[in-house]
Amino acid sequence: MALEKIKLVQGRAVPVPGDAIDTDRIIPARFMKCVTFDGLGEYLFYDVRKNDDGTDKPHPLNDPRYAGASILISGANFGCGSSREHAPQALYRHGFRAVVAESFAEIFFGNCTTLGIPCLSLKRADLRALTAAVEEDPSLPVTVDVEAAAVRLGDREFAGEIRPSARQALLEGRWDPIGELLEGLPAANASLSRLGYV
Amino acid sequence: MGKTLFEKVWDAHAVRDLANGQTQLLIATHLIHEVTSPQAFGMLRDLGLKVAHPERTFATVDHIVPTDQRTEPFSDPLADAMIRELRRNCEEFGITYFDIRSGRQGIVHIVGPEQGITQPGTTIACGDSHTSTHGAFGAVAFGIGTTQIRDVLATQTMAMGKLKVRRINVDGRLRPGVYAKDVILHIIRTLGVNGGTGYAYEYGGEVFDRFSMEERMTVCNMSIEGGARAGYVNPDETTYAYLKGRPYSPKGAAWEEAVERWRSFASDADCSYDDVVHFRAEDIPPTVTWGINPGQGISIDERVPSPDTVPAEEREAVEEALAYMKLPAGRPIKGTPIDVAFLGSCTNARLSDFVEVSKYLKGRRVASGIKAIAVPGSMGVDLLCKEMGLDEIFREAGFEWREAGCSMCLAMNPDKLIGDQLCASSSNRNFKGRQGSPTGRTILMSPLMVAAAAVTGEVSDAREIFEVEELVEA
Numbered sequence: 001m002a003l004e005k006i007k008l009v010q011g012r013a014v015p016v017p018g019d020a021i022d023t024d025r026i027i028p029a030r031f032m033k034c035v036t037f038d039g040l041g042e043y044l045f046y047d048v049r050k051n052d053d054g055t056d057k058p059h060p061l062n063d064p065r066y067a068g069a070s071i072l073i074s075g076a077n078f079g080c081g082s083s084r085e086h087a088p089q090a091l092y093r094h095g096f097r098a099v100v101a102e103s104f105a106e107i108f109f110g111n112c113t114t115l116g117i118p119c120l121s122l123k124r125a126d127l128r129a130l131t132a133a134v135e136e137d138p139s140l141p142v143t144v145d146v147e148a149a150a151v152r153l154g155d156r157e158f159a160g161e162i163r164p165s166a167r168q169a170l171l172e173g174r175w176d177p178i179g180e181l182l183e184g185l186p187a188a189n190a191s192l193s194r195l196g197y198v
Numbered sequence: 199m200g201k202t203l204f205e206k207v208w209d210a211h212a213v214r215d216l217a218n219g220q221t222q223l224l225i226a227t228h229l230i231h232e233v234t235s236p237q238a239f240g241m242l243r244d245l246g247l248k249v250a251h252p253e254r255t256f257a258t259v260d261h262i263v264p265t266d267q268r269t270e271p272f273s274d275p276l277a278d279a280m281i282r283e284l285r286r287n288c289e290e291f292g293i294t295y296f297d298i299r300s301g302r303q304g305i306v307h308i309v310g311p312e313q314g315i316t317q318p319g320t321t322i323a324c325g326d327s328h329t330s331t332h333g334a335f336g337a338v339a340f341g342i343g344t345t346q347i348r349d350v351l352a353t354q355t356m357a358m359g360k361l362k363v364r365r366i367n368v369d370g371r372l373r374p375g376v377y378a379k380d381v382i383l384h385i386i387r388t389l390g391v392n393g394g395t396g397y398a399y400e401y402g403g404e405v406f407d408r409f410s411m412e413e414r415m416t417v418c419n420m421s422i423e424g425g426a427r428a429g430y431v432n433p434d435e436t437t438y439a440y441l442k443g444r445p446y447s448p449k450g451a452a453w454e455e456a457v458e459r460w461r462s463f464a465s466d467a468d469c470s471y472d473d474v475v476h477f478r479a480e481d482i483p484p485t486v487t488w489g490i491n492p493g494q495g496i497s498i499d500e501r502v503p504s505p506d507t508v509p510a511e512e513r514e515a516v517e518e519a520l521a522y523m524k525l526p527a528g529r530p531i532k533g534t535p536i537d538v539a540f541l542g543s544c545t546n547a548r549l550s551d552f553v554e555v556s557k558y559l560k561g562r563r564v565a566s567g568i569k570a571i572a573v574p575g576s577m578g579v580d581l582l583c584k585e586m587g588l589d590e591i592f593r594e595a596g597f598e599w600r601e602a603g604c605s606m607c608l609a610m611n612p613d614k615l616i617g618d619q620l621c622a623s624s625s626n627r628n629f630k631g632r633q634g635s636p637t638g639r640t641i642l643m644s645p646l647m648v649a650a651a652a653v654t655g656e657v658s659d660a661r662e663i664f665e666v667e668e669l670v671e672a
Contacts, residue, residue, distance in 0.1 A: 085343035
């Protein structure tokens with residue numbers, strides 16, 4: 001299966017500050033009553049973004065200065081909690097193509113990678129500096145460089161980290177593993193027999 | 199050098215290396231439910247793929263199923279569409295489905311064990327983060343996303359990187375009124391909500407040796423709340439005794455062979471761990487959360503933290519949590535008024551939870567104005583409770599006795615908090631909005647502490663309310 005090789009994500013960024021932003025906050029459970037992922041983008045961060053009557057609360061995603069941002073910046077342990085892929089699906093369908101944070105919860109990280117959304121970790125101080133710069137001028141173009149594991153903004157570069165297996169999968173266009181797993185199906189069937197499962 | 203259970207299970211199920219350095223890992227048992235699976239079947243159809251081994255996947259309905267009105271069609275058309283979709287997918291692909299009519303429906307992490315589907319030495323995957331529950335049996339069990347559900351359906355494998363193993367020993371004896379729930383809340387409070395990143399947790403020591411399977415499940419269930427991708431307990435005689443005679447457990451001569459094989463998966467005495475942590479059981483208090491993640495816990499005797507007294511880097515998080523919870527800084531958590539008491543969820547809705555609470559609840563009354571609901575984790579648990587008359591004890595005390603499902607743990611069904619109601623909850627997550635209202639508040643605690651809060655109308659020490667110490671000494 002030929003997939004896009006994801007080396008760079010370029011665009012404007014929006015900071016959604018805070019640590020331990022969980023997947024319930026990214027997409028509240030009631031919006032998972034659906035049989036497709038279509039339309040989930042609309043409900044991204046719904047409860048922190050909208051009042052009960054559907055009007056906007058103050059939130060970076062409601063701030064017109066950040067309209068059209070494709071890179072999300074957040075804090076530590078981003079995406080913790082529920083394994084719902086609805087969270088990265090909502091991010092993707094809202095237009096996000098990369099997430100930069102101090103750290104990521106593992107299931108969320110894996111779910112993002114499988115959708116071709118790079119998740120890059122930055123040190124806390126660098127994240128603060130990046131956030132401050134973006135808040136000061138949201139029109140600045142930001143580059144998430146998967147190959148170099150770095151974030152660039154103007155002439156500044158912040159060295160980050162991305163798990164080697166994810167980095168390689170993104171760079172080589174293997175982030176959705178289904179093709180490779182299907183190639184291994186005969187070997188999997190042999191393992192199933194050997195272990196007495198079939 | 200010996201191996202850990204995790205390494206043995208991993209090695210046995212590793213099919214081959216993938217190009218990016220991950221492993222194609224065989225999944226022995228796949229569990230699905232109505233919320234995270236429909237899109238996976240959609241992807242399968244889009245790619246023109248079949249389910250490779252339908253006999254290795256089991257389905258039930260838990261998240262959206264109402265716990266009061268159970269006749270189909272459900273009043274919520276979206277919920278009804280999801281349940282129909284699951285039934286259609288199971289019929290089309292030949293997957294065993296424990297639906298409401300089967301009498302075996304329930305929360306997937308309670309159904310797997312009680313049916314004997316969850317077995318030691320196996321890999322288990324399910325599109326739900328609390329899949330770690332199954333680790334109580336010495337299985338290596340992963341919560342996965344929907345695309346990975348597709349992978350498992352299509353190939354019975356998934357791509358995964360190997361984890362490190364942290365051994366968590368809890369030695370000594372738990373004090374009366376301290377439960378498995380307190381053990382895991384205390385572990386998460388100590389090691390942090392992301393302390394387990396990159397690890398599988400192996401729980402052991404005297405406390406786990408003595409624990410029943412249900413208590414082990416409670417602890418393993420919340421491994422993910424500590425950031426660990428999996429959590430397990432080595433299988434032992436307690437494990438085998440639990441599994442013997444269950445519908446999907448091996449029978450006859452196959453049983454002895456299975457036990458011998460299962461035994462071989464336990465961590466070797468001379469294995470080495472990537473990390474080892476020790477706790478003393480006597481140091482673990484009844485624990486409750488005060489904030490908006492499961493690591494924000496304190497002893498029932500402690501005060502809610504104050505932003506002024508915590509390290510500078512934690513100040514913002516404490517302020518945010520206190521503002522959301524509407525709790526005054528520095529005040530005792532005991533005495534905080536509650537609105538709702540919820541006894542249920544895949545963490546604590548097993549027979550032993552209801553048995554233990556009923557011992558103390560008999561003859562007591564839920565405080566006026568408190569909504570109290572008891573939700574058995576499965577139709578099997580419900581039946582056993584009713585045979586023992588436990589449902590009557592709960593009803594007489596003023597609890598509503600509901601039917602099996604996830605209920606108010608995540609509120610994808612009609613059971614929800616309203617406005618900023620505060621819920622004393624035996625569930626696993628106290629995230630903002632988790633229980634269905636964007637401003638709803640959750641305090642996590644053991645089932646007996648939920649009962650204590652229900653009868654007093656405020657966060658209480660169950661040991662005082664129910665005179666737990668005296669009962670034990672008598």
